[in-house]
Amino acid sequence: MADERQNEQEFDDLLADFHIAQAKKAAKQAETAPAKAGPSPEKTNVRPKSVPRYAPADMPRKPDGTSYSIAELRQQQASRHAVQGQRTPYGELPPEKPLPPRQDPRSKNERARRQSAYEAAYRQQNPGQNKPVYKHRRVNKPNGALVLFTLLAILVGGLSIHQIAQNRSEAAETTPSVPVSDPAITEADTSAETEEPAPEELVLWNTTEVSNTRIDEGSLLLVNYQYPYEKADTIAVKDVYGNKNKYYQISSTAISLTEITLNAFNTMTEAFYNETGSDDMIIVSGYRNVQSQRDIYNDRVATQGEEMAAMYVANPGYSEHHTGLAMDLSFYTDEGKQVSIEEYEHGSWINEHCHEYGFVLRYPSDKVDITKISYEFWHYRYVGIPHAQIMSEKRLCLEEYIEYMKEYTTETKLLWIQGNGMMADVSPTALPSEGILVYYVPMTEGETTEIRVPRGNIFHDTEISGNNADGFIVTVHIGS
Numbered sequence: 001m002a003d004e005r006q007n008e009q010e011f012d013d014l015l016a017d018f019h020i021a022q023a024k025k026a027a028k029q030a031e032t033a034p035a036k037a038g039p040s041p042e043k044t045n046v047r048p049k050s051v052p053r054y055a056p057a058d059m060p061r062k063p064d065g066t067s068y069s070i071a072e073l074r075q076q077q078a079s080r081h082a083v084q085g086q087r088t089p090y091g092e093l094p095p096e097k098p099l100p101p102r103q104d105p106r107s108k109n110e111r112a113r114r115q116s117a118y119e120a121a122y123r124q125q126n127p128g129q130n131k132p133v134y135k136h137r138r139v140n141k142p143n144g145a146l147v148l149f150t151l152l153a154i155l156v157g158g159l160s161i162h163q164i165a166q167n168r169s170e171a172a173e174t175t176p177s178v179p180v181s182d183p184a185i186t187e188a189d190t191s192a193e194t195e196e197p198a199p200e201e202l203v204l205w206n207t208t209e210v211s212n213t214r215i216d217e218g219s220l221l222l223v224n225y226q227y228p229y230e231k232a233d234t235i236a237v238k239d240v241y242g243n244k245n246k247y248y249q250i251s252s253t254a255i256s257l258t259e260i261t262l263n264a265f266n267t268m269t270e271a272f273y274n275e276t277g278s279d280d281m282i283i284v285s286g287y288r289n290v291q292s293q294r295d296i297y298n299d300r301v302a303t304q305g306e307e308m309a310a311m312y313v314a315n316p317g318y319s320e321h322h323t324g325l326a327m328d329l330s331f332y333t334d335e336g337k338q339v340s341i342e343e344y345e346h347g348s349w350i351n352e353h354c355h356e357y358g359f360v361l362r363y364p365s366d367k368v369d370i371t372k373i374s375y376e377f378w379h380y381r382y383v384g385i386p387h388a389q390i391m392s393e394k395r396l397c398l399e400e401y402i403e404y405m406k407e408y409t410t411e412t413k414l415l416w417i418q419g420n421g422m423m424a425d426v427s428p429t430a431l432p433s434e435g436i437l438v439y440y441v442p443m444t445e446g447e448t449t450e451i452r453v454p455r456g457n458i459f460h461d462t463e464i465s466g467n468n469a470d471g472f473i474v475t476v477h478i479g480s
């Protein structure tokens with residue numbers, strides 16, 4: 001159905017109308033009623049006129065600064081969609097691409113094979129011991145004694161292999177024709193003949209089971225016309241009002257974001273203030289629940305009629321604003337003037353530096369054919385560090401990044417972000433000792449997905465984020 005796949009641009013335009021209506025209402029109230037006693041402006045830095053006269057940035061303007069009429073906006077939408085070639089303004093979207101097939105789980109046989117290979121290797125290295133550690137353990141509760149024991153096992157194993165190699169080279173040096181009865185050689189040759197993986201490879205990794213219901217939890221959720229966000233009404237968000245710093249504004253006390261997004265935004269705005277001296281940045285829109293979309297819909301019905309509302313309001317569930325990870329930004333000056341990011345003196349700072357704080361410009365002008373959303377210079381999205389940096393460096397939008405990460409698995413190669421910010425591919429059998437590792441794990445059928453994570457106490461702060469589509473992206477911080 002066409003109305004289930006409305007372009008978010010239309011939604012934002014609608015939201016802009018809503019903001020105008022709210023602003024007018026607020027202005028009227030301010031004229032007729034004395035100001036209510038509320039939280040001190042110093043504390044929260046919400047300005048007395050907390051609602052801008054115009055909806056910032058969301059609303060396109062004419063070159064002379066005046067607003068377009070609704071009819072003109074509709075005309076623009078029509079030509080924009082015509083240019084995109086995606087659909088007529090209120091027509092059908094292109095046929096929906098089917099979800100990528102879920103990958104087969106690693107077979108039980110394979111798991112059993114690894115398990116017995118590991119146990120055999122373990123027993124060989126630890127005569128008399130019968131306590132294999134190749135078993136699912138929770139990432140967040142590393143067992144210090146077990147880790148220490150494993151490291152010892154690696155050390156012992158490494159020494160004995162070293163010993164074998166030394167025996168062998170000594171033997172080769174002293175006796176060119178090696179007797180087959182040499183016990184060291186026989187042992188080495190036997191183990192080389194079997195196809196068991198080397199013990200070193202196995203002990204580098206733990207496994208943890210993650211519930212597949214977590215596919216839509218984390219900072220790397222892909223929410224677009226293809227992938228709705230089903231937890232729109234149930235996620236935990238925090239009011240920005242009362243949890244913000246003094247370096248930016250909010251257009252309404254109702255604005256909220258997820259805690260991680262809000263914390264990162266506070267950090268970013270403080271840096272922005274320190275570098276520019278400006279505290280004019282303003283969040284115009286943050287988290288939206290399903291009801292807020294219905295409110296907007298009803299508002300449109302009341303002011304413009306049902307037909308118009310049906311044409312402009314997106315079906316709840318497909319907006320990135322549902323995740324609490326996205327926000328629309330603008331600037332609001334001390335003179336009470338709204339200035340868009342593109343027009344504001346220091347506006348370009350955001351796009352130049354946001355990735356350092358985990359944010360990306362979600363709908364860039366050169367990715368319209370992928371995002372299916374027009375260039376929105378005001379819409380920013382939290383994805384976290386180092387993902388924002390990788391996306392910025394590689395010039396990938398989120399749709400592309402989700403695909404790009406699928407090259408990196410614990411079976412192939414891992415993406416390594418070094419402490420100096422340089423990126424490199426590394427082998428899962430030779431892990432680095434500093435930086436950040438990132439890789440993808442496809443979701444498997446059933447209730448849980450088995451996720452491999454590096455073992456050892458230098459690997460910490462492991463974050464597992466669903467992509468809201470078909471798998472998980474794992475981020476591991478390394479360092480002692």
Ligand SMILES: [Zn+2]
Nearest residue numbers: 012327328379
């Ligand atoms: Zn937006």
